[in-house]
Amino acid sequence: xxxxxxxxxxxxxxxxxxxxxxxxxxxxxxxxxxxxxxxxxxxxxxxxxxxxxxxxxxxxxxxxxxxxxxxxxxxxxxxxxxxxxxxxxxxxxxxxxxxxxxxxxxxxxxxxxxxxxxxxxxxxxxxxxxxxxxxxxxxxxxxxxxxxxxxxxxxxxxxxxxxxxxxxxxxxxxxxxxxxxxxxxxxxxxxxxxxxxxxxxxxxxxxxxxxxxxxxxxxxxxxxxxxxxxxxxxxxxxx
Amino acid sequence: xxxxxxxxxxxxxxxxxxxxxxxxxxxxxxxxxxxxxxxxxxxxxxxxxxxxxxxxxxxxxxxxxxxxxxxxxxxxxxxxxxxxxxxxxxxxxxxxxxxxxxxxxxxxxxxxxxxxxxxxxxxxxxxxxxxxxxxxxxxxxxxxxxxxxxxxxxxxxxxxxxxxxxxxxxxxxxxxxxxxxxxxxxxxxxxxxxxxxxxxxxxxxxxxxxxxxxxxxxxxxxxxxxxxxxxxxxxxxxxxxxxxxxxxxxxxxxxx
Numbered sequence: 001x002x003x004x005x006x007x008x009x010x011x012x013x014x015x016x017x018x019x020x021x022x023x024x025x026x027x028x029x030x031x032x033x034x035x036x037x038x039x040x041x042x043x044x045x046x047x048x049x050x051x052x053x054x055x056x057x058x059x060x061x062x063x064x065x066x067x068x069x070x071x072x073x074x075x076x077x078x079x080x081x082x083x084x085x086x087x088x089x090x091x092x093x094x095x096x097x098x099x100x101x102x103x104x105x106x107x108x109x110x111x112x113x114x115x116x117x118x119x120x121x122x123x124x125x126x127x128x129x130x131x132x133x134x135x136x137x138x139x140x141x142x143x144x145x146x147x148x149x150x151x152x153x154x155x156x157x158x159x160x161x162x163x164x165x166x167x168x169x170x171x172x173x174x175x176x177x178x179x180x181x182x183x184x185x186x187x188x189x190x191x192x193x194x195x196x197x198x199x200x201x202x203x204x205x206x207x208x209x210x211x212x213x214x215x216x217x218x219x220x221x222x223x224x225x226x227x228x229x230x231x232x233x234x235x236x237x238x239x
Numbered sequence: 240x241x242x243x244x245x246x247x248x249x250x251x252x253x254x255x256x257x258x259x260x261x262x263x264x265x266x267x268x269x270x271x272x273x274x275x276x277x278x279x280x281x282x283x284x285x286x287x288x289x290x291x292x293x294x295x296x297x298x299x300x301x302x303x304x305x306x307x308x309x310x311x312x313x314x315x316x317x318x319x320x321x322x323x324x325x326x327x328x329x330x331x332x333x334x335x336x337x338x339x340x341x342x343x344x345x346x347x348x349x350x351x352x353x354x355x356x357x358x359x360x361x362x363x364x365x366x367x368x369x370x371x372x373x374x375x376x377x378x379x380x381x382x383x384x385x386x387x388x389x390x391x392x393x394x395x396x397x398x399x400x401x402x403x404x405x406x407x408x409x410x411x412x413x414x415x416x417x418x419x420x421x422x423x424x425x426x427x428x429x430x431x432x433x434x435x436x437x438x439x440x441x442x443x444x445x446x447x448x449x450x451x452x453x454x455x456x457x458x459x460x461x462x463x464x465x466x467x468x469x470x471x472x473x474x475x476x477x478x479x480x481x482x483x484x485x486x487x488x489x490x491x492x493x494x495x
Binding site: 009012048052054056067068070075078081092094 | 252333339493
């Protein structure tokens with residue numbers, strides 16, 4: 001179980017500040033839930049706190065279960081190294097048996113023919129498949145996804161099946177800015193409203209809330225832009 | 240408990256290897272630059288001394304080994320200080336829930352120690368044989384001095400990481416501090432080259448004791464009048480405790 005109790009977070013040093021207060025959420029081992037936020041920056045903020053990369057401004061986070069990193073994140077890859085070397089790093093980090101783990105990941109990602117190639121010489125679809133395969137090949141209590149599609153169109157069905165299979169034996173969290181990716185896998189959702197998190201047992205209701213929230217956020221951004229333009233106008237006229 | 244310790248050890252090992260593999264990755268032949276940097280320093284000092292100073296070895300020491308024993312301890316110390324950016328930064332590796340800022344800091348320190356310690360022996364064995372001053376007089380003292388230098392740097396780095404986390408301009412001050420350490424810690428002088436009236440002020444600096452210890456431990460012909468292992472140990476422990484406390488306290492404060 002992972003629980004947020006009255007958590008507050010905010011962005012720093014950003015042009016469009018984002019803040020959330022009163023986030024209360026609970027993720028259990030058998031949950032299939034979506035974390036829906038109106039923008040990517042707000043989602044990053046919550047994911048940082050969920051993965052313990054940054055502490056919250058207020059409130060507390062209780063961690064009683066293991067959680068994956070945001071799959072299919074690949075920012076930690078050494079691009080000058082091969083698929084095998086990068087898989088070895090994850091095997092080291094998560095104490096997996098390299099002899100079985102690396103071939104399994106390579107096969108799952110379908111990169112057998114380029115396994116010893118440098119990542120920066122390989123197609124991005126292969127890298128995204130590999131990042132996906134790395135995450136789902138490890139045993140976690142809860143799997144966290146930020147994207148449910150990896151590789152080419154024909155790979156998506158295969159990976160979707162894998163996610164569904166994972167959800168049968170572990171917890172599943174899909175963090176997204178749109179409900180499209182989460183709807184097929186999740187049966188409940190937390191919508192991250194700046195005023196607090198709202199839990200929905202009905203995905204359609206959650207998506208409606210998210211849509212309203214996205215429109216409100218976009219309108220606020222437009223108003224801010226207009227206001228900034230008004231501010232700039234006298235100076236432009238002057239020159 | 241032993242399982243947790245083993246996991247911690249494995250995490251550190253994985254991060255250290257990852258760090259070593261990523262050093263200067265943006266450059267072609269990246270790792271070569273890590274090795275070349277201190278060598279260029281030593282060669283530069285030696286040439287400067289040849290052109291601008293006297294040719295005599297300072298205080299009965301051979302000229303090249305004199306610089307090797309001054310440069311490497313300080314490089315280890317700077318490697319420790321440089322880690323102040325890690326707890327205050329947003330490393331991509333923090334996306335892994337089992338990786339903490341302190342793990343990244345320790346991994347970076349271990350990677351630096353591995354590089355510079357190995358490089359030290361490669362350079363020292365070559366040069367000391369060339370200058371006929373092989374083997375070192377007291378190898379244990381030498382290794383302790385090198386490790387103490389890294390610990391002192393790490394402690395200072397951890398202390399500043401807490402300050403930089405809430406006040407990023409503090410980075411500038413670290414730059415000034417590094418310059419002061421470079422000038423005052425015996426990189427290119429030993430205490431016997433300095434007027435005795437200044438000694439009481441200079442000997443407050445534990446890194447000067449460290450460079451004195453390295454030279455004292457290598458050369459039979461040089462006995463440092465000030466090197467105090469006990470003082471270095473006290474400073475190292477005290478500063479490390481302070482650094483870890485600051486890191487521990489600041490960990491709960493969100494990054495600016």
